[in-house]
Amino acid sequence: MLTLVSFVVTLGILIAVHEYGHYRVAVACGIKVLKFSIGFGKPIYSWKLKNKSTEFSIGMLPLGGYVKMLDEREAPVDPGERHLAFNTQPLKSRAAVVAAGPAANLLLAMLLYAILNWSGLQEPKAILAGPVAGSLAEKAGLRGQETVAQAAFEGDELQDVRSFEDLRWRLTQGALDGRDLTLVLGAGTAGAGQTVRLPLSSLGAPEADAQLFRKIGILGPWTRPVIGDVMPGGAAAKSGLHAGDVVVRIGDTAIVDGQHLRETIRTSVPASSAGGAAVAPQNWQVVRAGQTLALQVTPELKTVNGTVVPRIDAYVGTTPELVTVRYGFVDGLWQGAARTWQVSALTLRMMGKMLTGQASLKNLSGPLTIADYAGKSASLGWSYYLTFLALISVSLGVLNLLPLPVLDGGHLMYYLWEGITGRGVSDAWMDRLQRGGVAILLGMMCVALFNDVTRLLG
Numbered sequence: 362m363l364t365l366v367s368f369v370v371t372l373g374i375l376i377a378v379h380e381y382g383h384y385r386v387a388v389a390c391g392i393k394v395l396k397f398s399i400g401f402g403k404p405i406y407s408w409k410l411k412n413k414s415t416e417f418s419i420g421m422l423p424l425g426g427y428v429k430m431l432d433e434r435e436a437p438v439d440p441g442e443r444h445l446a447f448n449t450q451p452l453k454s455r456a457a458v459v460a461a462g463p464a465a466n467l468l469l470a471m472l473l474y475a476i477l478n479w480s481g482l483q484e485p486k487a488i489l490a491g492p493v494a495g496s497l498a499e500k501a502g503l504r505g506q507e508t509v510a511q512a513a514f515e516g517d518e519l520q521d522v523r524s525f526e527d528l529r530w531r532l533t534q535g536a537l538d539g540r541d542l543t544l545v546l547g548a549g550t551a552g553a554g555q556t557v558r559l560p561l562s563s564l565g566a567p568e569a570d571a572q573l574f575r576k577i578g579i580l581g582p583w584t585r586p587v588i589g590d591v592m593p594g595g596a597a598a599k600s601g602l603h604a605g606d607v608v609v610r611i612g613d614t615a616i617v618d619g620q621h622l623r624e625t626i627r628t629s630v631p632a633s634s635a636g637g638a639a640v641a642p643q644n645w646q647v648v649r650a651g652q653t654l655a656l657q658v659t660p661e662l663k664t665v666n667g668t669v670v671p672r673i674d675a676y677v678g679t680t681p682e683l684v685t686v687r688y689g690f691v692d693g694l695w696q697g698a699a700r701t702w703q704v705s706a707l708t709l710r711m712m713g714k715m716l717t718g719q720a721s722l723k724n725l726s727g728p729l730t731i732a733d734y735a736g737k738s739a740s741l742g743w744s745y746y747l748t749f750l751a752l753i754s755v756s757l758g759v760l761n762l763l764p765l766p767v768l769d770g771g772h773l774m775y776y777l778w779e780g781i782t783g784r785g786v787s788d789a790w791m792d793r794l795q796r797g798g799v800a801i802l803l804g805m806m807c808v809a810l811f812n813d814v815t816r817l818l819g
Contacts, residue, residue, distance in 0.1 A: 364736025369423055371735045371750060373399060375466065375757055376426040382465025383428040383458055384415075390454040393431040393445035401425055430458075452776055459772045466758030467701055473751035475697030481687030482744055484524035485582035488682060491617035493624065496578025497564075501557045505617035506583050510547030514540045523686045525582040529574075534703065535561040536573055537710060582681040584619035588647075595674020600658040602675060603649060610646035611658075619678020629660055629671045640671050704755045712763070766791075766798030 376399050384397050393414065398404070400420030407418040420426075430447040431438060438446050447455065491505030492498035511519040512531050522528050522544075535542040539562040546555050564576055574580055588606040591597045608616045611629075616622050629640055642659045660671035688696055738749035762770040771794070779785045786794070 363739055367735035367739040367746070371753065372423050374750065375469075375754055376400070376423070378465050378469045378754070379462045379757065379761070380426040380428050382461035382463075382468075385465075386461035387428065387430055387447070387458045390450060390458060391445065392447050392450060392454075392458065393442060394428060395431060396427075396429040398429075399423070399426045401427075452780055456773060456776045459769050459776070460762075462769055463758040463761040466754045466761070467705065470704070470751040470754040470758070471694075471697045471701040473697075473747050473754070474700045475694045477744060477747055477751075478686075478688040478693030478696050479690065480744070481685045482524075483683045484526045484686050485681035486684045487522045487525045487528045488583040489579060490581050490583045490619070491621035491624075492578035493575050493580065496576060497559050497561070498578030501559055503557060503578070505621065508547035509544050511545040513543050514538075515543070519543075519545060524684055525681070527686075528579075530703075532559075532561070532574070532577055532579060534707070535559070536564050536577065537707065539565070581620050584678040584681050586616045586619050586622040586677075587679050589676030589679070591676075592674040595672075596659055596661045597673040597675035600645075600673075601656050602645075602647070602658065602673070604675075606647040606649050606654075608645060608647050609653075611643055623677050626660055626673060626677070627670055701751075701755060704752060705759050708756055708759045712759075765801055766794040767802055768798070771798055 380397060380399065384394055387394050395414070396416045396418065398418045398420055400423040402421040404418040404420055407416055409416055431442060431445050432447045433443070434448055443449055447458070450458075487509040489498070489503060489505055489507045489509065492503050509522045509528055512522050512528065513519040514531075514535060522531070531542060534540070541562050542559045544557045544559065546557065548554075559577065561577070564573070586608045588597065588602050588608065589604055591602060591604055608622050610616060611622075611625050614625055616625065629643060640660045640662060642657045645656045645658045647654050647656060658673065660673050662669050663672040664670075665672075687693075735746075735749065738745040761768050762773070764770045764774045766772075766774075775786045775791075
């Protein structure tokens with residue numbers, strides 16, 4: 362139920378803001394708006410404001426909306442109201458009305474990010490977990506438990522790293538842009554004050570996924586290598602592990618943190634021998650109530666998402682150390698605008714890579730995935746939901762600016778042609794372009810829906 366409600370609220374907010382952008386600028390330009398609708402189909406509820414000619418309504422199908430303006434191309438217009446028709450307006454006014462919808466979504470995202478910045482977010486500290494073996498981080502000399510104080514791309518000034526999420530965002534940008542990142546280690550860690558250079562440009566990353574971060578080697582923030590809840594009858598319980606045990610060594614491997622412990626368990630058997638074979642017993646060294654104990658632990662092979670992996674049936678690791686990230690009014694607003702720009706650029710870059718075949722079309726998501734994430738983010742708390750809402754608002758704004766004839770960006774493309782040539786696109790070409798745009802959009806929707814179903818069934 363929470364998923365459905367969150368999905369409807371998400372769509373309602375995004376559609377209302379988008380259409381209000383069109384409506385507000387149309388009214389400001391002196392255009393008569395006949396109808397403002399959130400949703401399609403038969404209206405559930407309609408109303409009119411006092412002294413206003415616009416009819417407002419909520420449709421039965423909440424998958425879009427529209428603003429219907431007085432227009433001679435759609436119906437005859439009274440000569441006394443011709444100056445109020447959309448098609449009689451100057452080019453700059455028509456372009457402003459069309460661009461206002463996507464702009465409203467981007468402004469909403471900026472405001473949501475700003476609200477999060479002003480209110481303060483609890484985020485993991487930028488303390489690094491043990492790096493993945495053979496990764497860029499390990500080759501650069503990182504060993505785990507280092508605090509990252511500052512970072513900068515090559516040629517840029519150093520900036521403070523406020524949290525692990527801040528660091529992860531910089532790693533994503535650097536990997537996708539092909540820019541090397543320099544890290545300055547903070548006080549209280551080995552090598553404090555030293556700089557570490559991560560050659561992210563060597564990755565040639567087409568998209569940001571789990572494999573990308575494995576190549577970088579920084580998968581998560583540092584946590585204590587502690588055993589949490591132990592499932593009765595599982596491998597951990599059979600081996601004598603208790604909740605609260607601190608794992609310091611497995612065989613000859615010294616355990617750095619919770620992430621390292623999970624990785625060591627996960628890779629405790631070669632993939633080639635995972636076809637039903639048993640995992641060899643491992644010699645674990647743990648600290649329990651101040652005493653060092655030696656235990657023999659035998660992970661069991663379990664199938665997870667179609668892959669056979671070793672598991673011990675116990676929660677591994679603890680909650681990372683958190684820090685409150687909060688900005689003042691001006692800084693929060695500026696950071697909100699910067700994050701909106703960065704996410705917009707990243708979205709466009711990913712769309713471009715999917716178009717050229719450099720990134721998988723599996724990155725396209727549709728309504729089922731949006732509904733799923735809306736419910737999950739809402740269940741985690743308002744800050745997670747607002748972050749999700751901001752991300753979707755950016756995506757909607759950027760998508761609508763694409764130069765597809767059926768989208769706002771397509772209409773802006775027509776106006777650009779009109780501005781250059783001094784004449785509008787002919788009706789014949791308009792019809793051809795509209796048909797092509799609809800075909801492309803339907804194709805994208807089919808791929809997105811297929812990805813949704815595949816993710817949910819997988």
